[in-house]
Structures are given as C-alpha cells and as structure tokens.
Amino acid sequence: MLGVDMVLRPSRSAAAAAVLLVATGFVSLCSSDSGEGIALDSSAPLARTPYRTLCSQLIEPAGYPCSEHTLQTKDGYLLALQRVSSGNGNFGAQRGPPVLLQHGLFMAGDAWFLNAPGQSLGFILADHGFDVWVGNVRGTHWSHGHVSLSEKDKDFWDWSWEELALYDLAEMIHNISSITSSKVFLVGHSQGTIMSLAALTQPDIAEMVEAAALLCPISYLGHVNAPLVLRMVSMHLDQMVVAMGIHQLDFRSEIGVNLLDSVCNGYIECNDLLTSITGKNCCFNNSRVDFYLEYEPQPSSSKNMRHLFQMIRKGSFAKYDYGMFKNMKVYGKLKPPAFDLKHIPQTLPLWMAYGGNDALADVADLQLTLEELQSRPELLYIENYGHVDFLVGLKAKEDVYDHMIGFFMSFGKSSSS
Numbered sequence: 001m002l003g004v005d006m007v008l009r010p011s012r013s014a015a016a017a018a019v020l021l022v023a024t025g026f027v028s029l030c031s032s033d034s035g036e037g038i039a040l041d042s043s044a045p046l047a048r049t050p051y052r053t054l055c056s057q058l059i060e061p062a063g064y065p066c067s068e069h070t071l072q073t074k075d076g077y078l079l080a081l082q083r084v085s086s087g088n089g090n091f092g093a094q095r096g097p098p099v100l101l102q103h104g105l106f107m108a109g110d111a112w113f114l115n116a117p118g119q120s121l122g123f124i125l126a127d128h129g130f131d132v133w134v135g136n137v138r139g140t141h142w143s144h145g146h147v148s149l150s151e152k153d154k155d156f157w158d159w160s161w162e163e164l165a166l167y168d169l170a171e172m173i174h175n176i177s178s179i180t181s182s183k184v185f186l187v188g189h190s191q192g193t194i195m196s197l198a199a200l201t202q203p204d205i206a207e208m209v210e211a212a213a214l215l216c217p218i219s220y221l222g223h224v225n226a227p228l229v230l231r232m233v234s235m236h237l238d239q240m241v242v243a244m245g246i247h248q249l250d251f252r253s254e255i256g257v258n259l260l261d262s263v264c265n266g267y268i269e270c271n272d273l274l275t276s277i278t279g280k281n282c283c284f285n286n287s288r289v290d291f292y293l294e295y296e297p298q299p300s301s302s303k304n305m306r307h308l309f310q311m312i313r314k315g316s317f318a319k320y321d322y323g324m325f326k327n328m329k330v331y332g333k334l335k336p337p338a339f340d341l342k343h344i345p346q347t348l349p350l351w352m353a354y355g356g357n358d359a360l361a362d363v364a365d366l367q368l369t370l371e372e373l374q375s376r377p378e379l380l381y382i383e384n385y386g387h388v389d390f391l392v393g394l395k396a397k398e399d400v401y402d403h404m405i406g407f408f409m410s411f412g413k414s415s416s417s
Contacts, residue, residue: 054082054142058113063087064126070144071175073167078144081172082109084122084132096129097210098180100172104190108142109134110295115288115392121401128405133176137168140298157247160307160320161191165198173208183210185408189391193217201343210411211349213404215390216361219341219369222315226359228276233313238306249300279359281386283393341372350377351407353400355385378407
C-alpha cells in the first residue's frame with residue numbers, strides 16, 4: 001500500500017499515503033471554504049452523531065467501558081473527551097490515577113486505539129488500571145463545534161497550536177482534575193507535545209499535572225530535515241494557502257491531492273511519501289492502512305500550518321507571528337513572545353521518547369529543549385524508530401509503552417492489571 005510505485009492522484013493509494021502523513025503532524029493538504037472535494041470513503045465513520053461516537057466506534061466494541069464528555073473552552077469551542085476503563089470486567093474496581101492522551105496534528109483521540117488492544121496505548125493504559133481520558137481538539141470530527149460559530153465561518157478556523165495549548169489542553173486538564181480531584185498524568189505525541197510544553201510553561205496549568213510523557217517531543221523545529229516539509233516551507237505554501245482564502249485544511253479533498261502533486265513535481269522524490277515526511281519508520285504496520293483511513297485524517301487550520309512553518313523558518317518556540325504592526329497591537333512588541341521552557345517547574349517530572357530516524361522531532365532540536373529545561377527528563381532513545389513508530393509501531397508496547405508505564409507507576413498511584 002505504501003510502496004515506491006504509489007501515484008499522487010485522488011485515489012485510494014494517494015489517500016493511504018495522506019493518512020500516514022497525518023500521523024507526522026506536518027504535511028497539509030487543503031480544502032476551500034466551500035467544502036467541495038472528493039470523499040475518500042463515504043462510509044467512513046468520521047461524522048459524529050449521537051449514535052456514532054468514538055466510544056461506540058472504537059472503544060466499546062473492543063470490550064472497554066467508555067463514556068462521552070463535553071467541555072467548553074474559554075473561547076467557545078465545544079470539545080469531546082472520552083473516559084475509558086479497563087476491559088478486564090472488574091467494573092466496580094476503584095479507578096486509578098487519571099491520564100490524558102493528547103493526539104497530534106490532523107489526528108484525533110482515535111489515534112490511541114487504532115491497533116489491537118495489546119498494541120494501542122489507550123487500551124494498554126486502561127488495562128494497567130489508569131483512568132484514561134482521551135482529548136480531541138477543536139475542529140476534529142469527534143468534537144462538537146462552537147457555541148456560536150459554524151465550521152463554514154472563517155473565524156472558526158482562526159487558531160493555531162497556541163490556542164490548542166492554552167485553551168483546549170488547559171481546559172481538558174482542568175476538567176479532568178476537577179472531576180477526579182487528582183493531578184493528571186499527561187501524554188502527548190508530536191503536536192501534542194508542542195501543546196504540552198507550551199501549556200506547562202503556565203503555572204496554573206502545570207500545578208494540575210502530576211507528570212508528563214512526551215512521544216517525539218517538539219518545541220523547536222529549526223533542524224527538521226524531511227525533504228517534503230522543507231520543500232513546502234521553501235515555496236511558502238502556508239502563505240499561498242492563506243492568500244487563496246483557505247482557512248480549513250482537509251486531506252479529504254481533490255485540491256489537496258493536487259496541491260501535494262505540485263509540491264513534489266520535479267523537485268524531490270515523493271514516491272515514498274511517508275519517508276519524505278517522517279524519516280524512515282522501522283515498525284509501521286502497512287496492513288492496517290485501510291482501517292486507519294476509516295478514521296483519519298482529521299481537519300486542522302491554515303493558521304496552524306503557518307505557525308508551524310514559522311517555527312521551522314525562525315528556529316523559535318514562540319507565539320504566532322502576525323507581522324510587526326499586528327504584533328504591536330496583539331503583544332505590545334514587534335516580535336511575538338517566546339514560550340520560556342525555564343518556566344516549566346523543575347519539580348515536574350518529565351519523560352521523553354525519541355527516535356534516531358525521526359526527521360521531524362530531530363535530535364538536535366530536542367537537545368535545545370533539554371538545555372532550556374530546569375529539570376532533567378528521563379529519556380528513551382530508540383535508534384531505528386521514526387516519527388510514526390511511536391504511535392502505531394508493532395512493537396511499541398515493549399519498546400516504548402512499558403517504559404512509560406514504569407515511569408508513571410514510580411509515583412505509586414497506579415494499580416496494575
């Protein structure tokens with residue numbers, strides 16, 4: 001499915017490539033505000049209804065009790081949270097400590113449940129007695145829109161990972177902490193780690209977190225070496241999209257496939273799309289692609305892509321750059337303020353897992369992050385792992401998740417299954 005003979009056309013093979021790129025958190029294919037475009041699979045369970053929820057689609061069929069929760073952010077977005085319990089049948093058992101799973105770009109909470117229960121982190125944590133909460137940011141299919149804005153409105157998509165960190169993730173953590181009367185274990189992958197690190201620089205958020213585990217941790221992006229990403233940055237694709245009046249990014253559109261085709265045309269080798277974006281992944285399960293396509297990719301915003309590209313160009317970890325004049329209006333200074341990693345409390349335990357073949361969460365950028373932190377995170381380095389392996393790798397349980405669970409259990413608050 002993901003071989004060198006893949007063609008870049010609005011076909012099932014192109015769609016398969018696109019969804020795998022989703023897991024990286026960077027490649028951005030677009031749809032116009034009109035919403036026109038081809039559907040990859042009209043039967044795919046993307047649209048949420050009262051009868052078609054993440055709980056009912058992926059979690060309960062696997063034998064795990066699951067409940068749906070809705071919360072409202074300070075800027076009016078209605079987010080979905082799922083709460084998952086162990087599937088061992090001991091429903092009356094006391095819940096363990098809460099853990100929040102925060103997905104990456106162009107994904108949603110289903111990302112943690114796409115493989116078999118013994119391979120998916122969401123199920124594995126539940127089986128170890130954790131009280132698992134699953135986050136879904138604004139704009140994703142499992143969330144519920146906005147109190148006043150329609151998804152067709154330009155203003156609905158006026159956000160980047162900055163708002164996802166300071167509004168969405170902050171509200172999720174506060175909501176879970178209030179319900180459970182407990183501090184929260186936090187897990188993020190890719191963009192979920194950008195959100196986590198930015199949020200944890202805020203004292204009121206950090207005080208609600210017991211510890212954080214970051215898969216493919218990112219705060220700096222200046223050393224990204226993925227050829228297709230660098231090509232898109234060099235051609236200023238983010239500015240082109242904004243100039244075209246495109247505010248919602250959606251892989252499930254013909255214009256998106258054509259855009260990727262134009263990016264690849266004659267400049268770089270795009271036959272192996274996944275490697276062009278993530279670096280080489282050692283342990284990805286190609287046979288699951290068709291199933292992944294039933295749930296991914298999810299929408300994001302053009303502003304979010306532009307913010308990420310700003311990070312690559314500038315080598316900074318800062319708020320969104322509106323340009324000098326609007327920066328003065330919004331921030332009171334010519335340049336956007338940086339997120340200062342030194343503000344993450346030294347007493348907050350951090351655990352990070354990263355791979356030698358990850359072309360997005362580059363080792364050099366991680367080193368910059370480590371130099372700025374006050375604390376010394378526990379580190380897990382896997383030389384042959386790429387960006388996607390940490391999320392859906394066949395051996396991720398043994399290679400990664402068991403170590404993460406050991407880190408959480410060292411706090412003495414979890415019950416093993």
